[in-house]
Amino acid sequence: DAGVTQSPTHLIKTRGQHVTLRCSPISGHKSVSWYQQVLGQGPQFIFQYYEKEERGRGNFPDRFSARQFPNYSSELNVNALLLGDSALYLCASSLVGDRTEAFFGQGTRLTVV
C-alpha cells in the first residue's frame, strides 16, 4: 500500500510569490494534518482537516490556508512568501477514533529566495 505522498519534493520560490503544496493520505485515512519544520527544530502544527472541514489551526498567519478534497487529499497554500517560510512542510494522515498514530509523508522542501 502506498504511504502518504507529497508533491513536489523540492521547490524554490521568490519572495512575494504564492505556493501550493499537495498531499495524498493513506487510503482509508480521512484526517490530514500539515506541519512546518524549520531547520534544526521540531515540526510545528499548521492545520488539521477531517471530512473536508478545518478541525484545528496552529499559530500561523492568514497567509497560510489549506483545504481538503472529497477524496481526502489536501492542499496547503501560502501567499506572499517570506524568507522565513523556507522550511520542510510535512503532511500527516491518520485514522479517526482511538488510533492516534500519525503517518508522515517525506515532505516538501520549500526554499524562498
Add this chain to the structure above:
Amino acid sequence: SQQGEEDPQALSIQEGENATMNCSYKTSINNLQWYRQNSGRGLVHLILIRSNEREKHSGRLRVTLDTSKKSSSLLITASRAADTASYFCATVGPSGSARQLTFGSGTQLTVLP
C-alpha cells in the same frame, strides 16, 4: 512554539551501547509519542504511551512517562549504526485531538560503527 525540550540536543555513542533521550513538556497530556526522522525527511512513529501508563516496550525501545514531572525518556538498547537519526517526542493534549501533535526540539543521535 515547541511543547518542551529534549535532552540532550545531540548524542554520540558506539554501536552496541544504549542511548537514552529525555523529553520534558509543559501542559497536561492525553498521550506522548516518539518519532524518528532520518536526514530531514518524513517522520516515522516509534511508540505511544498513554497518560495512565508508566512504561512501555517495543523491541529494542523502552519508553517511560512521569506525568508528575511532565517528562518522558526513550531508551534504545544495543544501538546500531542504522539508528542514527533525529528523535522527537510529541504530545497530544487532554482532549485527545490526536491529529494535532506538539513536538519537542529533538535529539540528534549518532551511532558510530
